[in-house]
Amino acid sequence: MKKPIAVLVLIIITMGILGISVWLNSTIQNSSFACSLTETNPQGPYYIPGAPYKEKLGELISGQRLIISGNVLNQDCNPVSNAIIDVWQTDSNGNYYFEDFTLRGQITADNSGQYKIETVFPGKYSESGATRPAHIHLKISAPGLSSHTTQVYFEGDEHLDFLVKPSLILKMDERDGIKYSEFDFVIFTP
């Protein structure tokens, strides 16, 4: 091989190795050292601001009990302390309540970002001629932060529609007649 060609080949090989190294480094950082933000979902038409702070939702409402718990984290996977989750949902028959804050409330996470939503399993309702899957609406925030609005859905629902993103489908467990799910919300903090 002539010398200029050999130098050119050497440069190309070196650049290739450098490129692979940069790509590997960014892949490792993305997969190991960062949390992906929870995907958003539309607020929908049934939100009422100003719901009271609650520990449990729908205590006087009949229906299967549901407990969702987990952490509120930021993009660096650090807990967001004193996070607030504004929750609204239907009862098990798919009815929203508008005259009071039944099945609407703000749940606070603790200092380490842990939260627990105790409620009833929501029902389905018809909207624009289509059946909406069972879902819960949430706005996740913390003092000084804007809200991160989304909805969560439940695995096995036959009516999962075009709004549903796979990352928002909760895996479910059931013990003693109570449905459980664990889910971490990830929101952006500056």
Ligand SMILES: [Fe+2]
């Ligand atoms: Fe809804």
